[in-house]
Amino acid sequence: MGGFGRYLAAALAARFASEGMGMAVVLLALERTGSAAHGAFVLTAWLAPHVLAAPLAGAAAARARRPRLFYAGALAGFTAAVAALSLLLGRAPVPVVLAVALLGGSCGPVVTGGLSSLVAGLLPAGPARDRAYGWDASTYNAASVTAPAAVGLVGAAASAGPAMAVLAVSAALAALLAASLPYEDQGAGRSPDGPRAGLGAGLTALWRVRELRAITSATTLAFVGIGSLTTTSVLLAAGLDRPGAGGVLMTAFAVGALAGSLTLGRMTGVAPGRLARWGMAGTGAALGVAAFTPSVALTAVAFAVAGVCDGPLLTATLRIRSEHAPAGVRAQVFTLGAGLKVTAASAGAALVGLAAAAPPWTLLLGIAVLQLAAGALHALVSAGAGVPPEGATERSAGSATAPAGPRSPAGP
CATH class of the missing domain: 1.20.1250.20 (MFS general substrate transporter like domains)
Structure with a gap:
């Protein structure tokens, strides 16, 4: 192997x-x-x-x-x-x-x-x-x-x-x-010959590099909704007179996500930022449809479609982090991005717990709106960002702590 x-x-x-x-x-x-x-x-x-x-x-x-x-x-x-x-x-x-x-x-x-x-x-x-x-x-x-x-x-x-x-x-x-x-x-994340990046270097890169700022802010917002999806699916199934079918809905979403990552996620000819926006928009649209479906079977189909759209989002996110994170702080960028998403998901789970008395379809519609808003946020923040030239992302750890100004190294 x-x-x-x-x-x-x-x-x-x-x-x-x-x-x-x-x-x-x-x-x-x-x-x-x-x-x-x-x-x-x-x-x-x-x-x-x-x-x-x-x-x-x-x-x-x-x-x-x-x-x-x-x-x-x-x-x-x-x-x-x-x-x-x-x-x-x-x-x-x-x-x-x-x-x-x-x-x-x-x-x-x-x-x-x-x-x-x-x-x-x-x-x-x-x-x-x-x-x-x-x-x-x-x-x-x-x-x-x-x-x-x-x-x-x-x-x-x-x-x-x-x-x-x-x-x-x-x-x-x-x-x-x-x-x-x-x-x-x-040398993933290491630069033995250069200065060592400090603890704040990863956070600095996430903020100063436009592409990293765009994908991090968008996925963090999206995961507030994704984190509440499990509880919402249970409530939605109960509202459709199928208590216990929430697991079916989440399985449909997960299977769809796996299929999406293995198919759409391998579209290397599509820019990862565009793939991320399509993914968030598609997920939001499919969940919005699921909020109004009259049966668990149709809701499961909509959840599966949402999963297919969500699958390539992670692939796109990983590609963006790899392409735009300065080499010396690549590991920090990856771990911070993942940590922010987990925290956002936990916050979403807590929020839906507080709003559990609301009609389930309104909760799901709220999750859908968050996905659409995340796609719009990504488009807004990444506007004007370019693609880094070959080798531009393999910079030393020293450049990680002080990127050239508040703009992306690839463009204005």
């Missing part, structure tokens, strides 16, 4: 474990304590560190003298936290469990954006790398489809404890595979 093949296997295994945690934690808490709320608190502790740990994780990745040790070690810590929670949740004192969840969640930015930042060092710039980001995006979507299903099946056949143990084994496999990647031959 080549370097990129091993990377994909590591990314899929790590993201499988990450995607399964939400369901596994709640099921295990319900099984051992009789309270799903207990699981929700643990899950909050697991997700909360993402945005705070993101700049630290990105800076540590960029400064690591032994990137193999950093990535394998972070994934090993992630594995240890999952395994510890499978043993401690519902048995150990709550502060201990929450502390373990916080520590494990701090490794989350490496599983998401951190791993994706490695792709630029495994393949040369060009269509091959663009297609590689399509495959990388598909690992997120594949994990979101398979992990909850696997947790549910193992939990039903045995119990929630073994289900979480499956996630720990998957995370351990990711750590082993990460240790085998050819880090010595790539």
